[in-house]
Amino acid sequence: MSFDLSLILDALPKMLMGIGLTFQLLILSGFLGLVLAILVMLMRISGTWWLSWPAQAYIYVLRGTPILVQIFIVYYGFPQLEFIRESFLWPVFRDPFGCAVVALTLNTAAYVSEILRGGVLGVDRGVLEAGEALGLSKSQRFIYLTTPIATRLALPAYGNDIISLLKSTALASTITLMEMTGIARTIVAQTYAPYEIFVSLAIVYMILTFLIQKLLARIERFLGRYTIRES
Amino acid sequence: MEALSGWWDDYFWGSVVVLQVFLASLVLMVIFGLIGAAAKLSSNRVAQKISGAYTVIFRGTPEILVILLLYFGSAITLTAIAQVFDPEIKFVDVPPFWAGTFAISLIVGSYATETFRGAFLGVKPGSIEAAYALGMSSVQVFFYVRVPEMWRLALPAFGNHMLSLVKDTALISIIGLNETLFVAKQAIATTGQPFTMYIVVGLIYLSVSTVITLTVMALEHYGNRHMRIAA
Numbered sequence: 001m002s003f004d005l006s007l008i009l010d011a012l013p014k015m016l017m018g019i020g021l022t023f024q025l026l027i028l029s030g031f032l033g034l035v036l037a038i039l040v041m042l043m044r045i046s047g048t049w050w051l052s053w054p055a056q057a058y059i060y061v062l063r064g065t066p067i068l069v070q071i072f073i074v075y076y077g078f079p080q081l082e083f084i085r086e087s088f089l090w091p092v093f094r095d096p097f098g099c100a101v102v103a104l105t106l107n108t109a110a111y112v113s114e115i116l117r118g119g120v121l122g123v124d125r126g127v128l129e130a131g132e133a134l135g136l137s138k139s140q141r142f143i144y145l146t147t148p149i150a151t152r153l154a155l156p157a158y159g160n161d162i163i164s165l166l167k168s169t170a171l172a173s174t175i176t177l178m179e180m181t182g183i184a185r186t187i188v189a190q191t192y193a194p195y196e197i198f199v200s201l202a203i204v205y206m207i208l209t210f211l212i213q214k215l216l217a218r219i220e221r222f223l224g225r226y227t228i229r230e231s
Numbered sequence: 232m233e234a235l236s237g238w239w240d241d242y243f244w245g246s247v248v249v250l251q252v253f254l255a256s257l258v259l260m261v262i263f264g265l266i267g268a269a270a271k272l273s274s275n276r277v278a279q280k281i282s283g284a285y286t287v288i289f290r291g292t293p294e295i296l297v298i299l300l301l302y303f304g305s306a307i308t309l310t311a312i313a314q315v316f317d318p319e320i321k322f323v324d325v326p327p328f329w330a331g332t333f334a335i336s337l338i339v340g341s342y343a344t345e346t347f348r349g350a351f352l353g354v355k356p357g358s359i360e361a362a363y364a365l366g367m368s369s370v371q372v373f374f375y376v377r378v379p380e381m382w383r384l385a386l387p388a389f390g391n392h393m394l395s396l397v398k399d400t401a402l403i404s405i406i407g408l409n410e411t412l413f414v415a416k417q418a419i420a421t422t423g424q425p426f427t428m429y430i431v432v433g434l435i436y437l438s439v440s441t442v443i444t445l446t447v448m449a450l451e452h453y454g455n456r457h458m459r460i461a462a
Binding site for chain 1: 287288291292293294295296297299300303305307375394397398399400401402404405406412415419424425426427428430432433436437440441444
């Protein structure tokens with residue numbers, strides 16, 4: 001048993017070839033997930049039962065089951081259903097990349113919608129009352145008052161969710177996608193050097209996590225710039 | 232649905248494995264979390280650094296990578312150790328149950344470290360001072376004052392950690408643990424009905440998470456009984 005440095009130098013560039021796919025999964029499902037999360041959150045807080053109940057059920061199911069099971073249901077399970085094979089969405093579900101994006105989007109949307117709801121509920125009532133007193137309509141209050149404040153409140157928790165989304169993209173390797181973890185598993189199967197390969201890949205992920213955290217901290221500081229008191 | 236007949240007992244035993252992993256990893260997770268929190272709160276710089284590294288490493292690495300590393304890595308290490316004593320041994324097999332349980336409790340333990348640390352810091356200094364003034368020893372203060380006050384504070388986040396443990400159990404099927412997802416794979420190979428089989432897995436995990444959520448809610452209700460205003 002030894003730690004083979006040349007093996008790492010050989011394998012690292014190969015694994016980094018998959019970083020593009022990791023980023024594609026992260027950005028695409030992160031963006032789509034955010035859009036879906038806003039939709040689900042609006043349904044959840046709408047106060048209309050036939051909008052809020054489906055949203056609650058969606059959140060409950062998606063947060064109560066493992067993401068790996070969700071990925072398998074989308075990738076292996078959906079092709080069993082005839083109406084999916086015949087629908088216009090079939091090109092998406094036929095492709096492992098499309099399936100991974102769909103599963104990651106659905107999963108992250110459930111978590112993010114609850115984070116956003118926490119942000120919306122955290123907006124100070126006084127601000128909304130002031131808006132009402134100024135004659136702003138309900139939708140104006142939501143767009144000009146609730147949205148900016150809720151964004152700032154939800155951002156720290158949202159950042160954690162982006163990081164767990166990054167970690168979830170590693171699961172795309174289970175449905176044949178060759179992102180970084182997929183490539184690493186192939187190399188380990190060939191060389192049988194799990195320590196060298198997996199540890200160096202873990203460091204790559206940690207660097208990515210660190211960079212995301214730094215970026216989000218900067219955005220947080222920007223959004224909270226007016227809350228800092230000048231001495 | 233008729234495809235499911237004959238697989239119910241396999242699913243049952245798969246669920247038993249899920250529960251076994253959950254219980255074993257729950258104990259380990261609490262231990263790792265408490266050690267980590269103790270190290271973070273201690274005045275020893277080295278202990279602080281080590282536990283800081285522990286949380287950064289396990290929160291920044293994808294779960295699947297940790298599981299794969301621990302499974303294949305421990306097999307190699309144990310083989311090397313065994314060969315020192317008996318050169319005849321070709322390969323030491325590590326049970327996926329323990330490699331996986333250990334991996335997920337290390338991961339979730341890193342989150343629990345922060346939860347426990349925060350909860351111990353949330354214990355009111357006045358209570359501790361009062362206990363010392365009454366002549367309690369530091370061990371007594373820990374068990375009669377700190378723990379009863381902190382578990383109530385830690386409970387909401389701790390409930391989420393338990394849900395993470397259950398959901399991470401599905402990942403251990405990747406290294407060959409015969410839990411429900413693994414059962415589903417075998418069932419699909421025979422019946423060719425992936426959607427049905429994976430939906431059953433989803434429902435099993437959903438019911439386990441539901442039971443945990445309800446238990447945590449009941450415990451929170453119990454833990455906050457002195458906070459309620461008498462009607």
